[in-house]
Amino acid sequence: MPLSHVWPMSAGIGTNGHLFVSGFDVVSLAAEYDTPLYIYDEPTIRTMCKAYKDACTACGATDAIVHYAGKALLNTAIAQLVHSEGLALDVVSGGELALALHAGIPAAQIHMHGNGKTSRELDEALAAGIGAIVVDNFDELKLLIHRTNLRKVPFPIQIRVTPDIAADTHQHIQTGHYASKFGFPLEALNQVGELLRTAPGLRLTAVHAHLGSQIFDPATHTAAVAVLVDQIAYLRNQYGISIEALNIGGGLAVAYTDVQKAPNITSAVGDIWRALTVACTRNGLAPLRLELEPGRSIVARAGIAVYRVVGGKTIADMPRWVHVDGGMADNIRPALYGAKYTAVVANRVNAAAEEVVNVAGRYCESGDVLLHDTALAKPQVGDIIALAVSGAYTLSMASNYNMVPRPTALLVRPGTVQVMRQRETYADLWRHDGAYQG
Ligand SMILES: Cc1ncc(COP(=O)(O)O)c(C=O)c1O
Structure with a gap:
């Protein structure tokens, strides 16, 4: 029985019936590094990075910039790995920025996002000289105008806009609709234009929108492109602001189950690029540079989560x-x-999946159920259960609920296993505590 398209690209089944990734026996890795364990397949990550870069080249978007959205999974090795594939990096906090700089990512290749950036984080981004701050709202814009007033060289910013397009995805991960907490609504762009007239320290280089995550239909993106390019033309005509790029965010879906089919990256990027070209021509604009921000589709499939049945x-x-x-x-x-x-x-892996079970997480919440009504090969105590497509928005959202140390993350490629992140120790759990001073 071959493994389906949801497993890492280098996954296979060994002659012993075990799951293998990049030539390593997952059951042996679980014994050596203990469970829970996250295993990331480096060839899959590199292939996904290349898929975006090649898609840009193939459609003619030769100056496009692909930013990896670090919120999907960020640690030093991942930042360095995507950088080595020629991707830039998006961060959403001072912590992510500090990690990116620590990992050696050039500041000019970093963008900072977020609807709740603190003034301290904005100062850190300004001091580091990052490629652009993606401004989310008027309070942030006014603070930046004030902070950059005396700059000799204007600081590059992008503005995040909600184009009023509701992506067909779970409402928790929709972000381009009118009621979203993120970004400027379209009707606010006049006021943005007015404010930028009196902002000598800022240079608006791009309009940005991120429509949501796990989007299967790239028509969502192409519809947004048309709306946003009209706004870029409006800012030029009304306020003389000459914008270089359209940043259409991330959001392309991945297949989590065998019946799902992820959008083809080459054709999705090609569709977006063609929509951009058409909209520029329609508005009499010089061609805009395309910027993309994939997160999930770069790392999700590469990662598997490995648990032991207890x-x-x-x-x-x-x-x-x-x-x-x-x-x-x-x-x-x-x-x-x-x-x-x-x-x-x-x-x-080859045993018949003949029992429908519910796989419960260990945490003290009834809602902590990893798999509902799922057919598995009669799992028994001591068995190892592996969940596919666990690479994105898992460890980056991890916590120490119930005082359980966060797990080890390995990066594997043929011949090499690397610990990207060590399992926390019990001492890590109280490292930042202060003792009661009675
Ligand atoms: C601004 C922005 N860009 C990019 C992404 C990445 O989206 P995805 O992981 O779905 O590609 C996100 C995710 O929330 C985001 O908020």
Whole structure:
């Protein structure tokens, strides 16, 4: 039985019936590094980075810039890996910025996002001289105008706009609709234009929109492109602001289950680029540079989450509960918005999936259920369960709920296993505590 397209590109089944990634036996890795364990397949990440770069070249968007959205998964090795593939980097906090600089990412290749950036974080971004701050709202814009007033060289900014397009995805990950907490509504652009007249320290280089995540239909993006280019033309005509780029954010979906099919990156990027070209021509604008910000589609498929079965419970008239040693503190997505995953018993991949079970996380919340009504090969205590497509928005959202140390993350490629992030120790759990001073 071959593995489906949701597993890492280098995944396979060994002659011993175990799941393998990049030539490494997942069951052996679980024994050596303990569970829960996250394993990332480097060839898959590199292939996805190349897919975006090649898609830009193929459609003629030769000066396009692809930013990896670090919120999907960020640590030193990942930042360096995507940088080595020629991607720039998006950060959303002072912490992500500090990590990116620590990892050696050139400041000019970093953008900072966020609807709640603090003045301290904005100062850090200004001091580092990052490529652009993506301004989210008027309070932030006014603060930046004030902070940059005396600059001799204007600081590059982009403005995040909500084009009033509701992507067909879960409402928790929709961001381009009118009611979104993110970005300027279209009707605010007049006031943005007015404010920028009196902002000698800022240079508006791009209009940005991110429509949401896990979007299957690239028509969502092309519709937004048309709206946004009209706004760029308006800012030029009304305020003489000459904008260089359109940043259409990230959001292309990945397949989490065997029946889902991810959009083809080459054709999606090509569609976006053609929509941009058409809209520029229609508005009499010189061609704009395209900027993209994929996160999930770069790292999701590369990652698998590996858990050990520690117990279970059988009750009448419902699937057996199977308890594993991880859950919502390393992957909040099922509890947060009902995300569905594909799983196998990694030490018996070829065995028939003949029992429908519920796989419960270990955390003290009834909502901590990783898999509902899922057919697996009769998981028993000691078995290893691997969840596919666990690379994005899992460890980057991890917590220490119930005082459980966060897991090890490995990066594997043929012949090499690297610890990207060590499992926390118990001492890490109280490292920042102060003792009671009675
Ligand atoms: C501004 C921005 N850009 C890019 C992304 C990445 O989106 P995705 O991971 O769906 O590609 C996000 C995700 O929330 C975002 O907020």
